[in-house]
Amino acid sequence: MTTVLIADDQPLQRMGFKMLLDGTPGMSMVGEASTGAEAVRMVERIRPDVVLMDVRMPGMDGIEATRRIIGAGSRTRVLILTTFDLDEYVYAGLRAGASGFLLKDARPEELIAGIRAVASGDSVVAPSLTRKLMDAYLEDSASASPTDPSLATLSEREREVLEAIGQGATNTEIAQRFTLTESTVKKHVGRVLAKIGARDRVQAVIFAYDNGVVRPQA
Template sequence: MTTLLIVDDHPLQRMGFRMLVESQEDLSVLGEAETGTEAVRMAAELAPDVVLMDVRMPGMDGIEATRRIIAAGGRSRVLVLTTFDLDEYAYAALRAGASGFLVKDAQPEELLTGIRVVAAGDAVVAPKLTRRLLDRFADQFPVDGEPEDAKSAERLAVLTEREREVLTAIGRGWNNAEIAGRFHLAESTVKTHVGRILAKIGARDRVQAVIFAYNTGLVSPDGE
């Protein structure tokens, strides 16, 4: 069972999310918060698997709340949801440590998939945001809070040839099934490669792996 904390300052929005989540046998809502301050407190108390986090709220906003929840070092992962399809919000959310960013007009199936992906330790970004977000901000994203430097080169050097190929594919936005088809591998083998890559480069999740691929020049914004 995947547990959630819903954070939004609009009661009707929280109710809608709760109804959707609780329609699924494998998902459960532990609580609701209407401010960033409440979200930080309740995440510490309830330790949900996933926090559905709004961005714009009175007082502490969702970006700062995300930063504090992640900095606390608990088990919760944050999926940011916003009405506003803005690159700056997505950028700020990922910098704060969020594992995903979706707009609220996403289809219900997309939101449910996002919750499950984030709970499983991967990351998700609204498809229409991914390319332009990385094109615009790739050179500003650090891995583990560090700028691209000699340490990044050292991390890249420890990858095997196959791992570099898989990392390049991740950087181009390919999913595991696409990578498996391209390199004639089983998806389980791809998952193993991805796990080893994340560990070797010090990336928290797939989003940071994409960022790392851009920062080290494996992938460029023009897709080459």
Template sequence: MTTVLIVDDQPLQRYGFSLLLDSVPETEVVGEAAHGGEAVRKAAELRPDVVLMDVRMPGMDGIEATRRITATGDRSRVLVLTTFDLDEYVHAALRAGASGFLLKDARPEELLAGIRAVAIGDAVIAPALTRRLLHQFAHLLPPRPGGPAKDTRLSSLTDREREILVAMGKGWNNGEIATHFVLSESTVKSHVGRVLAKIGARDRVQAVILAYDHGLAGPHAE
């Protein structure tokens, strides 16, 4: 059973999500919130597996709420729902600690699959879509003066693990990485797990963002 907190300032939207999630046996809606401040309080109180988070809300928005929820280090993971063509805050939400995002017009089965993925610590969006998202916002990220910043998390990686991180930053999935480096997919999965642990990333999305932030991927990569 995956417990879910629904956060949206539109009552009808919350009602629709609640009906969908309560219609399947593997999910349970444990609460609702109409704005970010309420979401932070209820996440701390209810400790849901997944917080289904809107971005644009009055008062504290979804980005700040996501940052506060994930900063606690608690079990709750955040899945952002957004209208991508209109919402320019997706990248900021991922930086704030969200485990992924879905469009608000996603099909019901896509939303349910996304919630399941986030609940087990996976990225909601496919690696190729992660790459596409970050490229969409890459022009907002100026090159770092003097080149990529040094980071002790990166220095802890072995040469192979660094190569895996770079490949993840390029949007490659495990199968593509395995083919490129002539490894089994199980070996790649183990490498990915160690990379995530060493850099302190909650999931693959956060690892890709770190790769972009430090010049290992994206338009400013060396």
């Protein structure tokens, strides 16, 4: 059973999410919060698998709430929901530790699939959208130089895989690029994430840009 906490300041929005989750086998809504601060407190108490986090809420917003939840070392993962696909707040949320984001007008099956993906440790930002986000909000990284010592622990192949991840490539595309099997790519990706301390591919993309492995496109 995947447990979900809904954090949104709109009662009708929370009700809609609740109805969807209640009607989905294997999903259980275990609480709802109307502010970021309330979400943080409830995560500490309930420890849900996933938080559906709205960005704009009164008082503490969803970005700061995400930062505090992840910063506390919680196993709970955060899936940000937003109205705009290239909203700078969404990128800030990913930087704060969210495992991805979806638009609020996503189809019900997309939302459920996103929750399951995040709960299983994956991310839900599509490769093409990842590229748009990184290119739109990481211009300042163009002059970045490697600073994280974990980068030096990567083998040559692992660094190539990290670069491909940063460019938004899927495992299938990486396998084709380097003439590897997908199972081998999965092993490389797992080792890369472990060495750089990234929870998922989204965090690996941010790491790649921050450390100059990938440059924003013009």
